[in-house]
Amino acid sequence: MPASPTVSFRSSWGCRATYATPTGPPRSSGSPATTAGWRPTRRRSAIRASGRRAPAAGLLVDQEGYVLSCDHLLRDEHDALAPLVDVELADQSHVTASIVGAEPTIDLAVLRIGDTTKLPPLPSGLELGDSDRIDAGHWAIALGDPPGPERVFRVGMVSSSPQRQCYQEQLSATGLQTSLDVPPGGLGGPVVDILGHVIGLSVQPPRAAGTAIQAPAAGSFTLPINLVANLLEALKVSQSRSSPWLGISVLETASFRRRPEAVSVTIPPSGVYVDDVFDPSPASRAGVRPGDFLLALGGHELRSVGDFQTWLYQLGIGTDVKLRLLRNGAPLEVVAPIEVRPESARPR
Structure with a gap:
């Protein structure tokens, strides 16, 4: 070595x-x-x-x-x-x-x-x-x-x-x-x-x-x-020094495809799957639900979980961002602020 x-x-x-x-x-x-x-x-x-x-x-x-x-x-x-x-x-x-x-x-x-x-x-x-x-x-x-x-x-x-x-x-x-x-x-x-x-x-x-x-x-x-x-x-x-947070957890669409429930779902060619939403959180107040697909964040197309994490940081805490979603095959847009992750919402 x-x-x-x-x-x-x-x-x-x-x-x-x-x-x-x-x-x-x-x-x-x-x-x-x-x-x-x-x-x-x-x-x-x-x-x-x-x-x-x-x-x-x-x-x-x-x-x-x-x-x-x-x-x-x-x-x-x-x-x-x-x-x-x-x-x-x-x-x-x-x-x-x-x-x-x-x-x-x-x-x-x-x-x-x-x-x-x-x-x-x-x-x-x-x-x-x-x-x-x-x-x-x-x-x-x-x-x-x-x-x-x-x-x-x-x-x-x-x-x-x-x-x-x-x-x-x-x-x-x-x-x-x-x-x-x-x-x-x-x-x-x-x-x-x-x-x-x-x-x-x-x-x-x-x-x-x-x-x-x-x-x-x-x-x-x-x-x-x-x-x-x-x-x-x-x-x-x-140059963030705090944890940016929308209150959602996401999966790659390839990972979601392996789940039994994916058989009956129309999966978009890009985006990430929302598998959990903290409540209360910016996302829950904006109406985001588990089962939605997040296609874009702040106008930036998402093709991976890495894209989601990158734009979450670069858009930054205090920014109101547009979330472009797909729910049951229908497009939907909501706006939510990126906040500092609260201590009560630490991940497991």
Whole structure:
């Protein structure tokens, strides 16, 4: 496995970053083709929040300085995000990174290093994989490089591939189910397959409604890299730091076709299937119902769950959006506002 440059490093795989937080209170899972050429790195990092330090890892995405990590590690007890990140490079020099965007519902954060001229070249070697092709019985290896001499290297197996692509209602069904038990120091680090292809990102397990952001959670959860890649691109554009929410859960039409009830339904050639609607929610108040097909959001045609998630972020919280629906074969249009996901509506 080739050495990879880092954003700290004492080793060629790690980086140390200190997250400075304020002292007061205070966005198809996507196509891997759009991010071909990613090279993963682990980083030895430390987060400083209200006098506490928590180990973490991360993934250096590209030569533009984008880094993936965990949202919960960047927030203090007031749920405020750190304004700046001090990153130590291999030669002991430091660069500053800022938070580009975050999706607290799935514990994902995107950072960007300011001075990319100090980054070492990204080598060939480890590549972004395709998490949609992962199946039960495949190997899964979690990597991490927390502060100190410890390294995280956990080997496990995949027990189930993601059962759905939309995390709006059933987040647990969106992840790669594995036997990995990643310690805190490995959270934010990559999960790779036996060939070294990055297939996921280790994050904190989904937490129940009412649980504090900083509350410790046992174990880990593997976000599929296809979902992460899709949201990375959306967060780069939207720079959202909260979870946008309409209150609907959607399926690919191909997934809906496998259901018994699909036999008697006219399925459109594009769009996504609405399989659940939160009540109350912006969608329920607008009259959206389970069983509708969502064909377009804010004037943008939808061909996959990834399209739905992308436009949900890019249209953004506070925007009134037009939903073009198909109900029982008849077209229908409604308008609903994109809101911040309430704590009471956390997915399972």
